[in-house]
Amino acid sequence: MLHTGLNHERGGDRSPRRPEPRNQHSASVAPKAPPGEAGDLVTVPARLGLEAVDVLRLEQRVGPVLHDRAGDTLGFLVPTGTAEEWELPSSACIAVATRPGHCPSTPPVVGTAWLIPPDEELPEATDPGLLRWALDRAARTIDAMDRCR
Template identity: 40%
Template sequence: MTGSETKAAVAWLTSVAPDPGACRWDWERNPRGIALLPAGKRWDVLILPGELGCPTLDVLTRLIDRPGPVLADRGELRMGFFVPPGTASHWLGSGIRGCGEGTWIVVPYPGRATGGVRWLIPPDGSGTVTDAGLLERAMHEAAGAAARDTREERPEG
């Protein structure tokens, strides 16, 4: 990320904080490089298990040039896809956690390495998030491919 992209991403992310200026100031000086930000204002986050999230991201990047921001924890055991606000309140999916209004998420500073959570696709600062319908399509395609692979690996009997 360039300096101006990072600045725009930080401004967009901190705009949801109760005091955006104080949040930005603290975040820039935080040795861990993380902030706790409220979901449900400019974005919700759908958290997928890594075994579904990784192939979903692969499908998503084939469907569109640049999806919205995506977070991953260490080892990519869980991945968080930024989607439009309100998505989490009506999302139904086994093993998928929705973080919307009333929840907070740990967010790493864009372009800075942290010990735990990291950006797979950092925010671009323009407010781009992944369309929930497109994400659902990518998840179905990824799950279908995994099911086909599992069937092909089973010995016939």
């Protein structure tokens, strides 16, 4: 099960904390990809990814998202440099040739299609910290649904 950002101290709140959006002054922020340069792609199993998309949509903070044509995997475009620090179970992060905020209508990865295409209303790649939080919330939701069956 995927868990991140939890307070496990005795009696502490065990709910995930929604991170504040990172800004350019944060030391841990991955730099934005300038137009024409590579971005990164976080891939997750489709069920987890679809739940995370719902969480991010509620926050109105989801960027472009890809899906593989087989329906097994979703990919979130994130800023360049995210792959260097990304370590989260059930996911992978790789560099891809794309332009976050200025992506072409053709997906940057062969064999994929846009689930949420880039457009003028979604100009930014998804914030990696917010994506981690959304994936944690999604994993908890899936776990709770599975226990009810």
